[in-house]
Amino acid sequence: MARTLVPWHVKPIGFAIRIFLQYEGRASAYDFYREYKEYRNLTYNTVLSYFGMLKKGGLIVHVETVEGRGRYPRKLYSLVKRRLTDSLWKNPQGVWG
Numbered sequence: 001m002a003r004t005l006v007p008w009h010v011k012p013i014g015f016a017i018r019i020f021l022q023y024e025g026r027a028s029a030y031d032f033y034r035e036y037k038e039y040r041n042l043t044y045n046t047v048l049s050y051f052g053m054l055k056k057g058g059l060i061v062h063v064e065t066v067e068g069r070g071r072y073p074r075k076l077y078s079l080v081k082r083r084l085t086d087s088l089w090k091n092p093q094g095v096w097g
Helices: 013-024 029-036 044-056 092-096
Strands: 060-066 074-079
Touching (some): 013 044, 013 074, 029 044, 029 074, 044 092
């Protein structure tokens, strides 16, 4: 995958994920982690948690599962177009309560 032109200075991770998925169309949590980790101190588990919160909040949707390089398949996610301006992008933890 080619390097994206995402402005990595974007602070809330939710906004960074939204911009990344707008640029890529569909991508896995690992794709985002691989790009973002060079700019922010972040663990893969944190990225997985954010993707889970965004999915639970209905901001992203699982679109396809493809074969990964290791033994685990890659789950690809895409944006829900009608939710691009939702306030949950700023604080995805809001889905928990």
